Amino acid sequence: ESKITAGQLKDAALHIKEDFNNKVKTACQEQRTGTVGFKISKVIVVGDLAVGKTCLINRFCKDAFDKNYKATIGVDFEMERFEVLGVPFSLQLWDTAGQERFKCIASTYYRGAQVVIITFDVNDIASLGHVRQWLEDALKENDPTAVQLFLVGTKKDLSSPAQYSQIEQDALKLAQEIRAEYWAVSSLTGENVKEFFFRVASLAFETNVLAELEKSGSRQIGGIVRINSTSNNVYASSKKKQPNCCQ
Ligand SMILES: Nc1nc2c(ncn2[C@@H]2O[C@H](COP(=O)(O)OP(=O)(O)OP(=O)(O)O)[C@@H](O)[C@H]2O)c(=O)[nH]1
Numbered sequence: 498e499s500k501i502t503a504g505q506l507k508d509a510a511l512h513i514k515e516d517f518n519n520k521v522k523t524a525c526q527e528q529r530t531g532t533v534g535f536k537i538s539k540v541i542v543v544g545d546l547a548v549g550k551t552c553l554i555n556r557f558c559k560d561a562f563d564k565n566y567k568a569t570i571g572v573d574f575e576m577e578r579f580e581v582l583g584v585p586f587s588l589q590l591w592d593t594a595g596q597e598r599f600k601c602i603a604s605t606y607y608r609g610a611q612v613v614i615i616t617f618d619v620n621d622i623a624s625l626g627h628v629r630q631w632l633e634d635a636l637k638e639n640d641p642t643a644v645q646l647f648l649v650g651t652k653k654d655l656s657s658p659a660q661y662s663q664i665e666q667d668a669l670k671l672a673q674e675i676r677a678e679y680w681a682v683s684s685l686t687g688e689n690v691k692e693f694f695f696r697v698a699s700l701a702f703e704t705n706v707l708a709e710l711e712k713s714g715s716r717q718i719g720g721i722v723r724i725n726s727t728s729n730n731v732y733a734s735s736k737k738k739q740p741n742c743c744q
């Protein structure tokens with residue numbers, strides 16, 4: 498289980514937001530997060546074959562790295578439990594196959610994703626070129642306005658700073674166009690892997706809390722109604738005082 502506090506999000510928030518939404522922080526402090534703590538958010542990881550989707554998930558979930566390539570057949574998934582601002586939160590990480598012949602099976606698992614992570618290899622410009630196709634396939638099965646998008650460049654350890662900064666330009670431009678948050682990682686060294694998944698968990702959590710607050714409107718949700726022995730005689734008969742509308 499990974500614990501995420503407000504300070505930690507700040508470290509990982511390289512791109513868009515600096516810290517958790519104030520409404521969300523307050524709701525967590527006041528334990529008004531409704532059912533968020535009991536829900537599991539679905540995350541799908543897509544991208545070309547052998548770009549490193551499985552390695553990325555394994556580095557985060559198992560802190561392991563395998564240099565041998567074993568193609569994912571269809572899909573795999575891992576559950577990861579977090580605690581965000583003191584509230585339990587779970588991600589279900591779906592690792593899909595990049596190989597063309599498994600795409601058909603894999604795509605049947607795209608539905609219901611809250612987060613879509615599109616991966617490419619920073620050493621392979623062609624894999625970046627295929628990102629839009631992966632996006633289109635993933636969004637066919639989901640509500641495009643509701644999905645949170647990440648563009649992730651993998652195998653950063655294999656590129657020189659000069660090579661990397663060249664592809665980074667294109668990646669950042671594309672990320673902006675498709676409205677994705679961009680990250681570059683290495684599953685071999687572990688660079689940015691934990692930070693990236695903390696970011697995913699935090700943003701998914703935040704979105705869910707905000708949705709929950711919106712849904713409930715002014716209604717108090719998740720607030721605790723305390724019953725203790727002095728507040729009332731809970732064992733006394735409730736029949737004594739029948740409401741009488743005529744008096
Ligand atoms: N140097 C380096 N190699 C990596 C990294 N990530 C993955 N690899 C290697 O790239 C190959 C493919 O990695 P996978 O994670 O299996 O790729 P995948 O995207 O899951 O492939 P499919 O399941 O076929 O779609 C393996 O040989 C990995 O060891 C990385 O960060 N650095």
Ligand SMILES: [Mg+2]
Pocket residue numbers: 550551552567568569592593594595
């Ligand atoms: Mg795989």
